Amino acid sequence: MKTSRRDFIRIGSQSVFVLALGFSVSGKAKSLQKVTQLGVEISPYIVINESGKVTLFNPRPDMGQGTYQSLPMLIAEELEIPLEQVDIQMTDGSARFGSQLSGGSSSVRTRWIPMRTAGAAVKEMLMQAGANRWKVSIADCYAKAGFIINRNSGAKLSYGELVEEATKLPVPQKPKLKTWSEFTQLGKKSFRPDVTSKVDGTAIFGLDVQLPGMLYASIVHAPTIYGKVKSFQADQAMGVKGVRFVLKTERNFYHGPFSPDIELNQKARSKSEAIAVVAESYWAALKGKKLVQATWSSEGSAESATSQYFNAAKAKAQSDGVTYKDAAVGDFSKALQLSDYKIQATYQTPFMAHAPMEPCNATVFVQDGKVEVWAPVQGPDSLVTELAGYLGMKPEQVKINVTFLGGAFGRKAYYDYVLEAAHISRQVNAPVKVIWTREEDIQQGPFRPGMISAMQGGIDNQGNVLAFEHRLNGASIMANVFKADMRGQVDPWAGEGISVEDSPYAFPARRNSFNWVDPQMPILWWRSVYASTNVYAQECFIDELAHEGEKDPLDLRLQLLKDSPRFIAVLNKLAEISDYRAKRKAGKSIGIAIARSFASIAAHAFVVEKQGTGVKINQIYSVIDCGFAVNPDNIVAQMQSNLAYGLSATIKNEITRNHGVTEQSNFHDYAVIRQGEIPDAVIHVMQNEEEPGGVGEPGLPPIAPALCNAIFLATGKRVRTLPFDLSSI
Amino acid sequence: MPIFQLTVNTKKHRVDVDSDTPLLWVIRDEIKYTGTKFGCGMGLCGACTVLVNGSPIRSCSTPVSTLKPSDKITTIEGLAAGNAVQEAWIEAQVPQCGYCQSGQILAASALLATNANPSDADIDNAMAGNICRCGTYPRMRQAIHAAASKIQKTKKA
Numbered sequence: 058m059k060t061s062r063r064d065f066i067r068i069g070s071q072s073v074f075v076l077a078l079g080f081s082v083s084g085k086a087k088s089l090q091k092v093t094q095l096g097v098e099i100s101p102y103i104v105i106n107e108s109g110k111v112t113l114f115n116p117r118p119d120m121g122q123g124t125y126q127s128l129p130m131l132i133a134e135e136l137e138i139p140l141e142q143v144d145i146q147m148t149d150g151s152a153r154f155g156s157q158l159s160g161g162s163s164s165v166r167t168r169w170i171p172m173r174t175a176g177a178a179v180k181e182m183l184m185q186a187g188a189n190r191w192k193v194s195i196a197d198c199y200a201k202a203g204f205i206i207n208r209n210s211g212a213k214l215s216y217g218e219l220v221e222e223a224t225k226l227p228v229p230q231k232p233k234l235k236t237w238s239e240f241t242q243l244g245k246k247s248f249r250p251d252v253t254s255k256v257d258g259t260a261i262f263g264l265d266v267q268l269p270g271m272l273y274a275s276i277v278h279a280p281t282i283y284g285k286v287k288s289f290q291a292d293q294a295m296g297v298k299g300v301r302f303v304l305k306t307e308r309n310f311y312h313g314p315f316s317p318d319i320e321l322n323q324k325a326r327s328k329s330e331a332i333a334v335v336a337e338s339y340w341a342a343l344k345g346k347k348l349v350q351a352t353w354s355s356e357g358s359a360e361s362a363t364s365q366y367f368n369a370a371k372a373k374a375q376s377d378g379v380t381y382k383d384a385a386v387g388d389f390s391k392a393l394q395l396s397d398y399k400i401q402a403t404y405q406t407p408f409m410a411h412a413p414m415e416p417c418n419a420t421v422f423v424q425d426g427k428v429e430v431w432a433p434v435q436g437p438d439s440l441v442t443e444l445a446g447y448l449g450m451k452p453e454q455v456k457i458n459v460t461f462l463g464g465a466f467g468r469k470a471y472y473d474y475v476l477e478a479a480h481i482s483r484q485v486n487a488p489v490k491v492i493w494t495r496e497e498d499i500q501q502g503p504f505r506p507g508m509i510s511a512m513q514g515g516i517d518n519q520g521n522v523l524a525f526e527h528r529l530n531g532a533s534i535m536a537n538v539f540k541a542d543m544r545g546q547v548d549p550w551a552g553e554g555i556s557v558e559d560s561p562y563a564f565p566a567r568r569n570s571f572n573w574v575d576p577q578m579p580i581l582w583w584r585s586v587y588a589s590t591n592v593y594a595q596e597c598f599i600d601e602l603a604h605e606g607e608k609d610p611l612d613l614r615l616q617l618l619k620d621s622p623r624f625i626a627v628l629n630k631l632a633e634i635s636d637y638r639a640k641r642k643a644g645k646s647i648g649i650a651i652a653r654s655f656a657s658i659a660a661h662a663f664v665v666e667k668q669g670t671g672v673k674i675n676q677i678y679s680v681i682d683c684g685f686a687v688n689p690d691n692i693v694a695q696m697q698s699n700l701a702y703g704l705s706a707t708i709k710n711e712i713t714r715n716h717g718v719t720e721q722s723n724f725h726d727y728a729v730i731r732q733g734e735i736p737d738a739v740i741h742v743m744q745n746e747e748e749p750g751g752v753g754e755p756g757l758p759p760i761a762p763a764l765c766n767a768i769f770l771a772t773g774k775r776v777r778t779l780p781f782d783l784s785s786i
Numbered sequence: 787m788p789i790f791q792l793t794v795n796t797k798k799h800r801v802d803v804d805s806d807t808p809l810l811w812v813i814r815d816e817i818k819y820t821g822t823k824f825g826c827g828m829g830l831c832g833a834c835t836v837l838v839n840g841s842p843i844r845s846c847s848t849p850v851s852t853l854k855p856s857d858k859i860t861t862i863e864g865l866a867a868g869n870a871v872q873e874a875w876i877e878a879q880v881p882q883c884g885y886c887q888s889g890q891i892l893a894a895s896a897l898l899a900t901n902a903n904p905s906d907a908d909i910d911n912a913m914a915g916n917i918c919r920c921g922t923y924p925r926m927r928q929a930i931h932a933a934a935s936k937i938q939k940t941k942k943a
Contacts, residue, residue, distance in 0.1 A: 121883030121920045248879065255884025256875045258821020258862035262885055265820035273815075298804065340804070340811040343827075414825050414833055414885040414919050463823070463885025464919045495826040690879060694925070698882055701921025724830040724917060732923045733910025 101153050102132060102172065103179050109203055109217030111136070112144040116157040117164040118435050120413070120462035120469065121698070122753040123691040124164045125251040128172060130687065131165070134242045135176030135235060137200035138216070140250060150437030150457035158436035160470050160582070162655035162751025165687055169749050170234075177232035179223070186222040187214050237685070237746050246690040251461070263433035263460045264492065266420045271488040272301060274481050275342040277332040277349050278308060278501050281717035282578060283357030286330040293348035294334055299341030302485055303349060306333040309447065309476045310503075310579050326357045326579075333481045339492055358717040361577035363408055367509060370530040370574045374403065374511035378528050378570030379547045383556040387566030392524035396515025400605050404512065404594035405778040407711030408576075409505040409583055410727060415463020416498045421478035422488035427454045428479060433462035435470035443472050444479060466702070467582040471503055471538075499727050500719035504712050505583030506532035506576055508551075510594030512601075520606025522617065525564040527555055527595060532576035534586070543573040554588030554758050555595045559653040561624065562599070562617040578714060584702055585754040588654035593779065596650035596762030600769065610766060611637055611649060627651060627660050627680050627743065634741055635662040635678035645675075648767025650759035655751030657683035659696070661763040665771050671784035672768055677738035681756060684747035692752050696740045699756030705729040707761040708783045791855035794819065795864030798855070805851035809843075810834045812850050813861060821862035821888045825917070832916030835889035836861050842896045844915075862888035870940070871895050874933035875926075882920035890916050894930050903934050 104112040113132050119125035125145060133140045148154040156167075180200050187205035188195040197208045204213040237244070254260035279285065291303035308329045334345035393399060419432035428448055434440050437457035445452045462469055478491040493501075508531035515524035533548035535541035541548070552569055553559065583589065603613040611632060618624040628651060632638065637647055644667035651660035662678040679696050686692050709728045713720045721727040765776040774786050792799045794817055801816045813819050813836065822845060825833030829844035836845045837860040838853065853859070865872060871894050881887045890913070897904055897912040904912065909927050918926070 119883075121881075123882070248876070251884070252876055252879055252881055255881035255887050256872045256891065257865075258819075258888045260884050261820075262823070264824060267818070267820075338803075338807075338811060338815050340807045340815070344804075344806075412919060414831070414883065414917065415823070416825075461885075462883060464883040466919075492824070495828070495831075694879065694882060694922075697924055698921040701923060702919065723828055724826050725828070729917055729919065730921070730923075731915075731917060732913040732926065733907075735921070735923060737924050 102175055103136065105216050105220045107217045107220060109215040110144065111138050111142065111203070111216065112146060114148050114154065115145050116148045116154045117168070118147060118157070118159045118433070118437070118459050118462055119251060120159060120433075120435065120465035122159065122695060123249060123688065124159055126247070126249040127165050127687050127691070128168060130242055130247070131168060131172035132176035134240055135173045136180050138203050140242060140247070142203060145250060147459040148437065149459070150441040150455065152438065152452065154438065157438040158470065160435055160467065162657070162754040165749045166656055166751055173234050174232060177234050178229050181229045181232045182223040182226045183216055183219050185226050186219040189222065190214065190219070243687050244685065247688050249688075249691065260461050262415055262463045263418045263420070263431065264415055264463070266431040266460060266490065268420060268422065268431070268488040271420065271490055272335050272337065272485060273339040273342045274333045274335045274478070274489050274491045275339070275346040275494065276306065276477060276491060276497070277334070277346055277351060278497055279329045279331060279353050281353065281355040281358045282501055283326045283329050284353040284355045286332060287352040287354050289332050289349060289351040291349065293350070294345035297336070297341050297345045297348065299337040300334060300345040301337065302333070302335040303345065304333055304335065304481070304484055306331050306477060306480050306484075308473050310473065331477070333477075335481060335485055335489065343494070355717055358577055361717045362715045363507065363713045364715070366574060366576055367405060367507065370509040370572070371403065373572035373574055374509050374528055374530045376572060378530070378572040379545060381547050381552045381556070381569040381571065383552060383558065384567055384569035386557065386564060389524050389526055389566045389568035392566030393513065393515040393526070396523045397518040398605055399513070399515045400601060402512045402598055402601055402775070402777060404510040404597060406508050406590040406593055407779055408507040408713070409706055409710070410499045410502070410712050410721075411466040411468035411583055412498060412727060412729065413462070413464025413466055413468060416493045416495055417468065417474035418490065418492040419475040419478040420488060420490040421475060421482045423448065423479055423483040426450070427456070429456045429458070430475060431458040431460060432475055433460050433465065433469055434472060434475065435462065435465055439470070440472050440475060444475065447476055448479060448483070466584040467586070471581050495724070496722045499712070499721050499723060503579035503581035505589070506534070506580040508587070508590040510591065512594055512598040514598060514602050516602060516606045520608045522562070522602050522606070522613075523565055525562070525567040527569045527591070528572065529570065529591065530572040531574050532580045533573050534580060534582060536573065537576065537580045547571040548573070551587045553586060553591065554652055554654045555591045560595055561621045563620060564617070584699070585654055585757040588652065588754070588758040589703070589706070592650070592652040592654070592758035593761045593765075596652065596759060597765050597775070597777070600648070600766040601775070604769075614649075614651065623658055623682050624651060624653070627658050627682050630741055630743065631660045631662050631678060631680045634680070634739055635664070637662065644771055646767050646770035648763050648765070648770055650762035650766060652755075652758040654755045654758050657681060657750030657752065657755040659755045659759055661759045663764045663767040665764070665767040667771050669784065671782065671786050672771055674736050674764070674783070676736055679738050679740045679756065680743065682743035682745065683750040683752050683755065684745065685749045686742050686744065687749060689742050692742045693740045695752045696756045697738065699754070700738055700760060701730045701735055703757040703760035704735060706780065707764060708780055711780050790850050790853070792850070792853060792859060793855060793857060794859045795861060796858070801850070803850060805849065807850045808846050809836070809848045809850055809853065809859070810845040813845060819861045819863045823885055823888060825886065831886070832889045832893065833886050835892045835916060837892055837896055840896060840899055842893045860892070862892060865891070865895065869895070870933040870936045871898065871929070874929040874936065877932065878925045878929040880922050880925040880929050882922055886916060886918045890918065890926055894926065894933070897930065898934055898937060902938060904930065
């Protein structure tokens with residue numbers, strides 16, 4: 058965001074009245090105390106000064122998904138202030154702002170009511186203040202565009218003229234929210250307020266933070282990720298002009314992985330050692346980094362290889378695994394036994410790096426009794442907790458300045474890079490900006506876990522599906538990130554996208570289960586998390602069952618989803634816009650997939666054509682039902698975004714590791730979709746008045762299966778391992 | 787360290803840096819134009835794209851010593867206010883995270899300077915060196931076409 062001086066609110070200054078529900082005003086004005094106390098029940102996101110300027114505090118960092126607009130717009134709608142007249146500031150991680158995590162496509166759907174309630178409460182207080190001034194009833198007043206208007210006389214007072222009086226009033230406990238039809242800002246295409254600064258180069262990302270006396274650090278990480286420094290030679294690096302320090306630092310896998318098989322590794326993997334080159338310019342730090350000579354011990358990850366991991370996962374797939382309660386229907390084994398036809402298939406998805414355009418970076422200044430951070434992070438509140446714990450400080454001694462995030466996709470909700478900068482700053486007593494190189498970004502993890510999905514299904518001789526099983530075999534984020542003991546347990550997250558709620562196929566018997574495999578490397582959520590791996594197998598296998606039962610893949614889905622009207626509506630719309638039932642020439646086909654994740658339903662249709670030894674994607678059609686569309690144009694943008702990101706993970710890139718070392722390093726061997734490599738997609742956003750669902754991720758899971766289903770219909774070949782080369786099926 | 791003279795956004799700058807310093811870090815850390823971004827360090831992603839005498843180059847892998855004082859370097863901060871490309875970018879609501887967009891806009895500006903009416907294939911060729919992980923590709927293509935037709939209309943008028 059732009060950080061010009063005028064953006065800062067002078068809280069506590071005599072000339073500024075602050076209507077900040079729950080906002081700490083240090084008791085400067087007695088009249089605000091009452092509001093502060095009462096405000097705990099509402100939200101501290103709204104500040105109005107006496108000139109009428111409204112500042113909204115935004116508790117959801119923007120990584121491209123649009124929260125810079127969407128969250129303040131929820132308040133602005135109810136507060137009756139056009140968003141373009143509002144200043145937006147990111148929250149600083151303080152507990153009074155509540156949860157501040159951008160993740161799980163949760164921002165709008167979890168803050169839909171709370172943010173609007175805050176706006177509506179403040180509006181009612183301003184209306185009451187106006188009513189008091191005019192000595193009329195509140196029913197005689199209404200709010201519009203920053204003014205309270207007297208219905209009878211037509212007189213109007215600005216929010217700024219009323220704010221002081223409003224702060225003395227009780228906070229309405231149940232303010233009236235607007236109905237769908239009363240919305241003037243929500244629900245239609247609107248311009249995002251961050252776009253201009255992202256077009257003229259003035260938007261401030263983490264990389265762009267400048268502080269007086271700031272030093273730059275590049276870090277030599279352990280090649281095996283969990284390794285420790287045995288010895289290092291700093292002389293040559295110190296010889297580079299501008300290099301000030303070469304010192305040992307550490308990388309915290311701060312949650313620490315659980316590893317019951319190898320007790321020693323649990324400790325070995327909670328922290329790695331690294332060498333930091335600290336310099337007056339980033340180029341000097343990079344030059345110095347290349348000259349550091351180090352020897353490493355590779356404890357914790359010495360022989361880890363992705364091939365071994367997948368072999369172990371395939372072996373585990375032979376056993377039943379622990380059953381998920383959220384997908385248990387009927388008696389699967391019995392239903393399978395009674396089936397006329399039984400089929401099995403195993404699907405494999407790879408490890409992935411997030412590779413946002415902005416590599417991890419953080420600027421941190423640790424001083425006596427306080428620490429301040431300027432960084433692209435997805436959740437400043439959880440960073441406060443992590444950093445305070447790490448530095449032995451109290452949360453109130455930690456201040457986070459959230460910048461724009463140059464992409465994140467989950468990566469920047471893991472704060473190892475911020476803790477590194479803190480560790481170095483504390484040693485050199487200066488503000489330090491750590492910037493990871495692209496090589497570190499690709500090689501060092503944490504990665505999306507690759508998974509093995511072992512599928513089994515049974516059908517009768519009419520082609521009806523009687524039994525359906527999805528065995529998940531692989532790494533657990535609950536174990537690796539949150540220390541959960543996975544012995545005899547399911548990872549609840551690992552089942553996402555394929556529960557009965559998310560995949561409501563009316564199978565008479567179904568079973569999902571989990572077999573835990575230690576990945577021996579740091580893993581993490583990645584755009585749509587396990588839905589990205591699960592839905593691939595789930596939706597491809599639906600097509601396999603349709604083929605076995607000689608049913609059309611769309612018809613089988615319509616049959617199995619007949620009691621799920623929102624799914625049916627999405628499928629019918631997809632069939633309509635894609636002209637699904639049209640006759641296609643041999644070698645041309647259309648494949649579909651549908652999935653619900655993060656409370657929204659998305660479906661894609663891929664039209665492909667045989668070309669040489671592979672296929673060409675001619676056209677993509679997409680439909681999303683994410684409930685009420687806060688900004689329909691941004692929902693289209695997020696669908697486009699998922700198509701590029703999801704296709705990269707389907708036909709372009711994967712992370713492989715051997716002897717504990719990642720085999721890819723930059724965009725030449727971790728290729729991503731570029732301009733010209735993705736056909737335009739026709740995207741339809743369903744219009745309805747359901748509660749909003751997620752938008753940033755639900756478009757991703759059905760991409761790979763829709764493409765692979767189309768490929769089978771065009772070529773007769775099932776693609777059961779990702780990624781694959783489109784030109785050679 | 788040697789002193790280099792550079793012309794960035796029509797202004798002359800003298801910088802005292804090692805001769806192998808990439809132009810990217812000179813622009814960002816010495817001259818303090820931060821609109822130009824670091825993405826890969828190997829000229830693979832285009833986030834660091836700037837124009838030198840109107841042609842797009844990857845500043846992360848261009849040593850400062852290869853530039854002459856007379857070379858006209860243009861960063862995102864040096865584009866004329868209200869130019870057709872940036873306006874088309876806003877109209878199409880192209881950016882998501884926004885990090886790659888300075889490089890994308892400069893690459894698109896260079897394309898339109900030499901090709902007044904680019905085809906989709908021309909756009910694919912000219913823009914293939916600039917990665918966008920948010921997948922704003924269709925909107926960028928749409929914005930380039932829109933900017934092209936706006937420039938042509940302005941010329942006719």
